[in-house]
Amino acid sequence: MGSYDQRPWLKLYPDGQPGGITVEFDNVVDMFAATVARDPDGDAIRYFDGRISARELDALSDAFAAGLADTGFTAGERVAIYAQNVPQFVIAQLGTWKAGGIAVSVNPMNRERELELILTDSGASVLVCLEGLYRDVASAVLPRTEVRTVITTSELEHQTRGDERVLGGIERITCDGTIDMSTMLARFRGAAPPAVRLRPDDVALLTYTSGTTGPPKGAMNTHRNVVFNAQTFRDWIGIDHDDVVLGVAPLFHITGLIGHVALSLLTGAPLVLLYRFDPEVTIETVRDEQVTFAAGSITVFIAMMNAPNAEKAALASLTKVYSGGAPIPPSTVTAFRETFGHYINNVYGLTETTSPSHGVPRGADAPVDPASGALSVGVPVFDTVVRVVDEDGRDLPPGEIGELVTSGPQVVPGYWNKPDETAKALPGGELHTGDVGYMDAEGWFYLVDRKKDQINAGGYKVWPREVEDVLYEHDAVREAAVVGVPDAYRGETVKAFVSLRPGRSADPDELVAFCKQRMAAYKYPRQVEIRDDLPKTVTGKLLRRQLRD
Known part of the structure; x- marks a missing residue:
């Protein structure tokens, strides 16, 4: 070598x-236990004016694990966490591990099609999500998945003076048929988590990536x-x-x-x-x-x-x-x-x-x-x-x-x-x-x-075929090829080249809006160029590289 x-x-x-x-x-559970033993009263999480100590995080995650077990959850099952950067993300993740489960992280920008793919592939039995995401996205997807328990929560928890520039306009939502996370944590406060043994080679996380060869896959x-x-x-x-x-x-x-x-x-x-x-x-x-x-x-x-x-x-x-x-x-x-x-x-x-x-x-x-x-x-x-x-x-x-x-x-x-x-x-x-x-x-x-051909838009990975598939859902699109192009802010951004069906019409703004409604914000094309024809090989394969160049 x-x-x-x-x-x-x-x-x-x-x-x-x-x-x-x-x-x-x-x-990871043993790792955190050592931290709690060293400094139980030190801050573990700060969220606007809210403070959660290591001792409190330990107790909250214990309660989450006990609550999971009460639903019939068993070691090895998957918990999908569909949330922004809020304390409940950490509580649910740590509690999932304490219950012997695998945490599945879900991008909160994902829409119905993307969420369904991850829930189906992971076989998640539990979904933890923000109330707004449940109302707007998850509620329509869940009947087609194996999820049997939904735990909802709000961005407004664990703080009292959140900045209006990021939390402004958010209100509590009643989510019928779900378990409210704060209620669950209060109910199981002080209960012992299930007795499980986590080994070094046990899967802690399923993190979904497009990798280098195709649609999202769950890295273990x-x-x-x-x-x-x-x-x-x-x-x-x-x-x-x-x-x-x-x-x-x-x-x-x-x-x-x-x-x-x-x-x-x-x-x-x-x-x-x-x-x-x-x-x-x-x-x-x-x-x-x-x-x-x-x-x-x-x-x-x-x-x-x-x-x-x-x-x-x-x-x-x-x-x-x-x-x-x-x-x-x-x-x-x-x-x-x-x-x-x-x-x-x-x-x-x-x-x-x-x-x-x-x-x-x-x-x-x-x-x-x-x-x-x-x-x-x-x-x-x-x-x-x-x-x-x-x-x-x-x-x-x-x-x-x-x-x-x-x-x-x-x-x-x-x-x-x-x-x-x-x-x-x-x-x-x-x-x-x-x-x-x-x-x-x-x-x-x-x-x-x-x-x-994978596109790296500001650190988010975009697979061109996925964007192309959405474009093909538009009734005016004949052919679509998606590439990454240089962008001063994101490093690279998504551009689509499109040819239209004879006799049909669509403008670039319309196609951008069409994709925006159906995809995570980082995936939809920021630029659309309409051409009479797209370059292809003799076998009919679209030449993305030629378009990129």
Whole structure:
């Protein structure tokens, strides 16, 4: 293996300590129990003016687990959590684990078709969701799924003075036929959770990803995966109980699940939640809560720089800033440092690597590829080997471009109920990422392209075929091809090329609106171009690459 055996990146590890991590806990529940024992009265969650201590979070999640068991829930079943960044997300997730279950994170922007796909594929028996999402989306889907218990809750819980800019206009809703979460927690307060034994290789999370080869698949993040990468965040960045974690990434996303929730459960650092991202509110919260650590997509930090209250003093405490999920322009890193005085450290990983597989070491500035201008995504984190291979799977030397293949304790064992997809993406336990890049002689890694057509819009993955399928539902559309195009804010955005049926008419705005009604906000095309014909191969396959170029 040549350069990979030598692992030139080891000398770049934080504090110059090349080595590995001993996974300290068998599961996430034991990990949190150790935190409760160390500091039971310390804040675990801050939500506007609300405070939940570690002791209280422990009691609330116990009650949730006991309530689940009362519904007939048994170990190994799945609980889908369909919510924004609210404390109930953490309570339900931790309570699910205490009941021996698997937590299924669901994007709150998902609409009926997308929600049904995840509920059906995961076989979830319980759905936890916000009242508005139940009324507007879930209630229509549930009769076609295996869900037998629905627990509803409100964004207005666990606080009394939420900011009107993010919570304004939200009202409580009566959801007939569901269990109110606050009522359930009160009823089972003090009840012991079920006696279950969670093993390191038990699945903790099903996180849905489009991966590199098709429609969403449930990556099986085990308890070992989660604990390992929580420790990676802690040790790579240098996070401890004196830090304050800003929950700016969506909690359903692997960054939020590991870099926010799991990291906080491990270290005891308070997790600050804001329901949803608003740049002005976020800046004020960083100032008021003295937040020290944030990890989010680069679009978050661009929005903060452009906010009217973007003042250096407001972010003085935010000394640990990390971004991943989408390419980071070096100019943005420079501008953020000039605005707020802090460097944005790149981090790279996938749902299948349970968040980070690479990161910029503490105290270092990532180099920039002189040819493409791309910022390095860092070096492999602890106990992680990343190879760059050609199309035949042979290792390539430094400087040569190929596919990144990752192995380490954070790599998932496979996809839920998809053995063929698992065998294809994870032969021998190594993850074939579908991302194309290279390693330089010093061990720094760079991404230069993606192997497939998947679109990365501000850190959210969009599969073109899914957008095309929705466009084809419009009665005027003859052909549709969807590609990613450069976007100054999101890094990449969704563009559709469409040809129309003879004698039919539709304008771009109409088609955008059509998709917007049927898809999550990050998926629908921001641009539609109507052409007489779309380019194809001799066999009739649409040429996305030609359209992209």
